Amino acid sequence: MEYEVVIGMETHVELDTHSKMFCACSARFFGAEPNTNVCPVCLGMPGALPVINKRAVEFAMMVGLALNCRIARHTFWERKSYWYPDLPKGYQISQYQYPLAYDGWLDVDVRDLSTGNWSEESVRRRIRIRRAHLEEDTGKLIHVGDKSYVDYNRSGVPLLEIVTEPDIRSADEAYAYLSTLQQIVRYLGVSTGDMEKGAMRCEPNMSLRPKGSDAFGVKVEIKNLNSLRAVREAIAYEIRRQTALLERGEAVQQVTMGWDENRGVTVVQREKESAHDYRYFPEPDLPPLEVDEAWLEQVRRRVPELALARQDRYRRDYGLSAYDAVQLTGDRAVAEWFEQVVAAEPSEGSDRRALAKAAANWIQTEIFRLMKAGGIPLAEIASIKPTPRQLAELIGLVDRQVININTARQVFEEMFATGADARQIVEAKGLAQVSDVDALRQVVSDVIAAHPNQVQQYLSGQEKVFGFLVGQAMKATQGKGNAQLINRLLREALKS
Numbered sequence: 434m435e436y437e438v439v440i441g442m443e444t445h446v447e448l449d450t451h452s453k454m455f456c457a458c459s460a461r462f463f464g465a466e467p468n469t470n471v472c473p474v475c476l477g478m479p480g481a482l483p484v485i486n487k488r489a490v491e492f493a494m495m496v497g498l499a500l501n502c503r504i505a506r507h508t509f510w511e512r513k514s515y516w517y518p519d520l521p522k523g524y525q526i527s528q529y530q531y532p533l534a535y536d537g538w539l540d541v542d543v544r545d546l547s548t549g550n551w552s553e554e555s556v557r558r559r560i561r562i563r564r565a566h567l568e569e570d571t572g573k574l575i576h577v578g579d580k581s582y583v584d585y586n587r588s589g590v591p592l593l594e595i596v597t598e599p600d601i602r603s604a605d606e607a608y609a610y611l612s613t614l615q616q617i618v619r620y621l622g623v624s625t626g627d628m629e630k631g632a633m634r635c636e637p638n639m640s641l642r643p644k645g646s647d648a649f650g651v652k653v654e655i656k657n658l659n660s661l662r663a664v665r666e667a668i669a670y671e672i673r674r675q676t677a678l679l680e681r682g683e684a685v686q687q688v689t690m691g692w693d694e695n696r697g698v699t700v701v702q703r704e705k706e707s708a709h710d711y712r713y714f715p716e717p718d719l720p721p722l723e724v725d726e727a728w729l730e731q732v733r734r735r736v737p738e739l740a741l742a743r744q745d746r747y748r749r750d751y752g753l754s755a756y757d758a759v760q761l762t763g764d765r766a767v768a769e770w771f772e773q774v775v776a777a778e779p780s781e782g783s784d785r786r787a788l789a790k791a792a793a794n795w796i797q798t799e800i801f802r803l804m805k806a807g808g809i810p811l812a813e814i815a816s817i818k819p820t821p822r823q824l825a826e827l828i829g830l831v832d833r834q835v836i837n838i839n840t841a842r843q844v845f846e847e848m849f850a851t852g853a854d855a856r857q858i859v860e861a862k863g864l865a866q867v868s869d870v871d872a873l874r875q876v877v878s879d880v881i882a883a884h885p886n887q888v889q890q891y892l893s894g895q896e897k898v899f900g901f902l903v904g905q906a907m908k909a910t911q912g913k914g915n916a917q918l919i920n921r922l923l924r925e926a927l928k929s
């Protein structure tokens with residue numbers, strides 16, 4: 434029998450605000466000494482009163498809008514009661530009945546990742562978003578030997594929980610959903626999205642059912658996934674494990690699985706437990722949250738054009754490949770830098786598509802290479818030399834055949850190092866391309882005279898010797914010869 438997997442995803446995103454959700458303690462706890470970013474509020478001391486972090490609410494609204502959600506105009510906070518040592522109050526302040534954002538969707542491009550190779554082909558899938566609500570993170574338990582320690586630095590950090598409908602149908606789709614979500618929180622600047630550091634944590638729940646069936650199978654949850662790759666591998670593994678069980682006629686148990694990264698297998702963490710009774714009730718210490726039209730509009734204006742929309746636009750307007758479009762939009766700063774190059778006036782006889790294509794090539798080759806060599810993160814592309822306008826000028830010099838592409842690469846390295854204009858470098862170093870027909874005809878005839886053996890080989894049909902002769906002519910011009918012209922003149926000379 435053929436089975437279909439049904440996956441729903443629950444993702445927690447730590448919001449990158451300065452202060453915590455309900456107090457003024459720093460929310461940037463990574464690397465801090467344990468229990469140094471704490472106060473009576475986030476330690477849950479009796480009588481301490483919480484205050485809402487407006488920025489965290491705005492960040493959550495931005496994510497909700499980016500996920501095409503409806504934003505609740507009136508919500509209130511609730512206490513989710515449970516006792517655990519990392520939760521000093523004995524309850525977590527959350528949103529239950531009325532999440533801040535709800536009824537949205539996220540479009541993702543799903544690629545076949547099983548081969549490990551890039552695929553230009555993709556399938557666009559829409560994953561519905563059920564809800565996104567704000568809450569506070571818990572502290573952290575650290576187990577050393579037979580002792581357990583607790584660090585409350587993370588306690589009270591704003592957390593956004595995003596829940597999908599069970600619309601995901603494969604490990605590749607789960608990967609596409611999560612990587613797109615990660616990119617969105619980074620584009621919005623509301624979270625680092627770092628799974629390795631726990632700033633984004635996801636828990637897929639999944640079940641198998643016979644293909645074509647509407648019923649849901651037994652649900653298994655997977656935890657401890659700290660990279661996008663782990664998510665894809667854990668789900669793929671669970672699909673194989675559950676399919677094998679069902680094919681043997683055995684039942685899938687409702688359990689929580691953990692992912693063992695080293696062994697590449699899922700392991701049972703918890704057997705089915707009775708459903709928690711969280712006894713939600715309205716938080717008496719906080720006012721309800723009202724979102725009016727003006728505030729919503731103000732937040733809406735802070736949501737930039739997202740990566741997928743930019744990819745579609747680059748492919749449609751500039752004829753870029755899917756690969757180029759994905760590379761250029763991976764980081765918002767790179768996409769914006771690219772667009773500034775393309776906004777320049779294309780040189781005469783060229784057009785914006787050609788300018789975009791050339792800019793895409795420069796960024797993905799020389800710029801990425803030199804930034805990597807210089808240890809500059811892609812997000813800081815705006816700080817590099819040359820500026821987008823200077824790159825556009827360099828592209829123009831190549832277009833108008835003032836310099837050839839090899840010279841341009843040399844000029845670019847100098848621009849990267851010094852920030853000088855391309856034109857200045859070309860003039861100062863006398864790098865302008867030699868396009869003087871008479872001068873090049875002389876060069877060609879000298880090369881032919883100096884290499885009678887190679888000329889014979891070429892004339893007897895060894896086409897690849899032609900490249901050698903072109904190379905000699907380029908060398909004679911110190912690399913500045915107009916390659917197209919040299920090609921033509923050499924062919925003519927050899928023919929006669």
Ligand SMILES: [Zn+2]
Nearest residue numbers: 456458472475
């Ligand atoms: Zn605090």
